[in-house]
Amino acid sequence: MSVTDALRIRSLMITRRQQPLVSIDRLDVEPGEIATLIGPSGSGKSTVLRWILGEPLTDFDANGELWLGQQRIDEYPIERRRIGLMYQKGDLFPHLSVLQNLMFALPRASRSEQLQRAAHALDAVGLQSKAEAMPAELSGGEQARIALVRSLLAEPRAILLDEPFSALDTQLRQQIRDWTFAQIKARNIAAVLVTHDPADHGDGPLLELGKHND
Numbered sequence: 001m002s003v004t005d006a007l008r009i010r011s012l013m014i015t016r017r018q019q020p021l022v023s024i025d026r027l028d029v030e031p032g033e034i035a036t037l038i039g040p041s042g043s044g045k046s047t048v049l050r051w052i053l054g055e056p057l058t059d060f061d062a063n064g065e066l067w068l069g070q071q072r073i074d075e076y077p078i079e080r081r082r083i084g085l086m087y088q089k090g091d092l093f094p095h096l097s098v099l100q101n102l103m104f105a106l107p108r109a110s111r112s113e114q115l116q117r118a119a120h121a122l123d124a125v126g127l128q129s130k131a132e133a134m135p136a137e138l139s140g141g142e143q144a145r146i147a148l149v150r151s152l153l154a155e156p157r158a159i160l161l162d163e164p165f166s167a168l169d170t171q172l173r174q175q176i177r178d179w180t181f182a183q184i185k186a187r188n189i190a191a192v193l194v195t196h197d198p199a200d201h202g203d204g205p206l207l208e209l210g211k212h213n214d
Contacts, residue, residue, distance in 0.1 A: 005031055005189065006029060007035075007066075008026075009026065009027040009052075010025075012024040012027075012048070013062070014060050014062045015062075016060050016061075021044040021060065022043075022048055024048070029192060030190065031190055033203060034161075034184060034204050035192045036193045036202050037195075037209060038195055038200075038208050040196060043210055046162055052066060053078060054081050068083075069157070082155075083159065084152065085160045086148050086151050086164045087147070087163075092135040092146060094136060097133065098132070098135070098138070101135070102122065102149060102153055103118045106154070119131065130146070140167055140168050141168060141175070141176050144168065144176045145179065148180055157190075158190040159192075163195055165177050166195070181203075
């Protein structure tokens with residue numbers, strides 16, 4: 001992973017029906033840092049993540065620059081950006097086993113390589129016994145860990161975290177948050193976390209978004 005893969009936003013303005021929703025003049029997220037976007041529901045936090053990821057924003061107008069390393073990527077389609085995403089509830093495929101969920105992150109590898117890398121990833125996080133389990137059989141913490149492992153297996157250049165801890169109880173939330181942040185730091189990739197809870201704040205920049213009608 002290149003140490004130059006900082007994530008940078010410049011002069012981002014997102015509007016809806018010509019009404020301002022989000023304005024970010026400058027955001028710099030260095031490799032291994034976790035930037036945090038905090039604010040109430042409707043403040044545009046997840047809309048910013050969708051813009052970074054490259055999803056179509058059919059109900060919004062967005063203008064700004066997005067840089068990853070030395071590349072400006074705001075005009076790139078999703079697949080060229082190589083940015084991972086971890087959702088609130090993990091978003092695991094319910095009809096696939098844990099191992100199959102992880103293999104899905106490796107579409108260009110041969111089946112034998114998929115199996116080997118997925119199994120190694122499970123072993124690395126101490127969840128090898130869950131390889132054949134279905135997502136519904138996992139605890140909330142296990143689902144969160146598997147979802148992050150799946151995102152990281154695809155070797156993203158940066159990763160987005162959309163309220164990934166909100167469904168967890170307080171004690172487990174801190175444990176999974178610390179573990180998630182450690183995984184990101186170990187891989188030295190930039191991350192942007194969206195949350196409504198100040199306790200989730202990472203060690204990177206913190207932006208508080210105001211409330212708008214989302």
